[in-house]
Amino acid sequence: MRSNLNFFSDERFRSIFFQTLVVGLFALGIFFIVQTTAYNLEKRNIATGWRFLSDPAGFDISFSPFLEFKSTDTHLKVYFVGVLNTLLVSITGCIAATILGFLVGIIRLSSNWLLSRISYIYVEFTRNVPLLLQIILWYSILIQLPRVKQSLQILDVFYISNRGLYSPRPIFESGFTYIFIAIILALISSFFIRRWAKKRQDLTGDQYPVFYTSFGLIFIIPIILFFILGSPMSFEYPEMKGFNFKGGLVIRPEFIAMFLALSIYTAAFISETVRAGILSVTKGQREASAALGLKQSWIMRLIIIPQALRVIVPPLTSQYLNLTKNSSLGIAVGYADLVHGFGGISLNQTGQAIECMVIVMATYLTISLTISFFMNIYNRSIQFKEK
């Protein structure tokens, strides 16, 4: 009976046949693309390979807070400056967006009608307007600030002008290493103290003042050490020289615009996930904890938020990923991130579009996967553990 059937009616054969067909077509397509691309590149006299990475870039980058950059540096260094700038705006943006988002999300649920309306308006207005438009808008506000000569002063040490925010730059002297080590040790020990205190509370019910101990370890001891060692830190103040400030720490308007726009935009989305998370905790939890006599602030901190976090963290992860990917819009205001510096200027100078784009895309993929990885670990640690 079976032999009468067509080969094609056999599911196993059909599955193998289709998969081979797809792989074959795919390989054929790749082969075709590689062939035409090689031909096109040769015809247009575009070099291939990675040699361009060690060629001098020939352009300046105005904002490079971590690495000193000169126009004689290589394209590879442009890449590193770009990655650092992307990471800088993404990390600071994620932190600010989380804080603002939690705040707005909690305010949105406030019993005060006016407050909750205002945060509703904020959320609807920011998330329904394109991010790129917001970045450009912030930038255009910042560059309309007074010129350097008439810059606004705060406390005589901060200067705000259309060239950015100038602040004193801390200079660490040799003795500061000890203070730094003290802070690191304090952080590690307060982590262990917290674990020990939790275990003790679980066993005996006694509470230990973890917050005050950690505060003392992290802040008070290093400050005392600071004075004992004779204040091994000084500040370099920005000074007006000619048409511009010299010295000090400069935060460029491009960075400020990116930071503000990214964090305000993403905070609107985060606040919605926070709101959904808090609403997902049933009313009974709040009433039960109130019946046990817990303070209002304790109810939020010990009962509601830990349960809400389980709902909040997965969408929060995707918001962090979005923010990181959106930081690529810095190109619109000239923020020298990965896309603008390496994928934009370096690409135009060398013409090696394929190599540059492959590197840029691979870097973003790596960053995205790293964020997902760590957020998944965190997510697993806060999920409800059933016994």
Place this chain on the structure above:
Amino acid sequence: MNEKIESRKPPVATTGIIGWLRINLFFNWTNSLITIFVIYCLYQFVPWILDWTVFSADFKYNYLGQQITNQEMCSRNLDPKNGGACWAVIYVRFYQFIYGFYPREEVWRVNISYVMLAIALLPLLITKLPYRKIFLNFTYIFPIIAYFLLNGGFGLPDISTNKWGGLLVTLVLGCTGIALAFPIGVLLALGRRSNLPVISMMCVLFIEFIRGVPLITLLFFGMVMLPLFLPEGIDMDGLVRVLVAVTLFQSAYMAEVIRGGLQAIPTGQYEAARSLGMSYWRMNFQIILPQAIRISIPPIVNTSIGLFKDTTLVIIVGLLDLLGIGRGTLADTNWLGLSYEIYFFVSLVFFIFTFGMSRYSLYLEKKLKTGINMGAD
């Protein structure tokens, strides 16, 4: 003894306007302080913004009664005390904001396309529309009509896409991106859940790759790499290259949303379809997908909102969408320094579209919740 007692009215302080105010604004003293502070801030801010946007703003004429043709004639530039926003720039450049540089004598073609788009969207948005079937048929052929109408052909003169701009480009990118990404997204979602390991792996790789990189890198890919991949002689239009990138991007997100819908369908549906002897495609297209897509419409609308906002990114690769026209206007010496007016207007247009879409998605979600809960129990 069995005298009936009239039910008493609730205390005055808990009902009506006073009750509402007490509960919502002045519940306790911290709440009252916050309310007073917020009202004070609003009192400082709202009159100022209303004055700037409406009461002392110029719409077509300045305070001297002259029709405004450049920024020097705006009231606030003539006399800083005497003016707010200068909306005349929108009035003068309105044509460009809506049509770009489309020739004026051919603009009826764009207008007809806009009207047809509205008609084509009707049966998709309103499920109880009378004669919905006929309208749906129109929706299917609308893209073809619109293509020839806008681009030229059948005796109509060709209008090259570099003359398109403003809202036209925004809508073309948004609508085409969503419409093309939807079928690709469905196939990718099916592929990702397929039993064939090679196919599901390829779909996973494609989806995760696209979702892991920013849209701007895909636009660069479309602009600088795509021409290198194509054989000589095939010259792709700039708008088409961007559309390829946007469609690839959107289809990956669409696939994930539809996969969510597919996962919500209970296995019983698959088994029942199989036991009726349906083939894989017939089962998916007649049994599974209609249910899966119905429940994933709200998230589909949400990703579409995202795409609609993301179309602004095309200005980075040199296309003039709504925002691009706005920036172009700002670069014109006649309209220098009117950035707030222009950005406000562009934001407002985007806000109207995206806010409308998000309300629609909320309405659908509510309707789905109250509707029959398919197979949930």
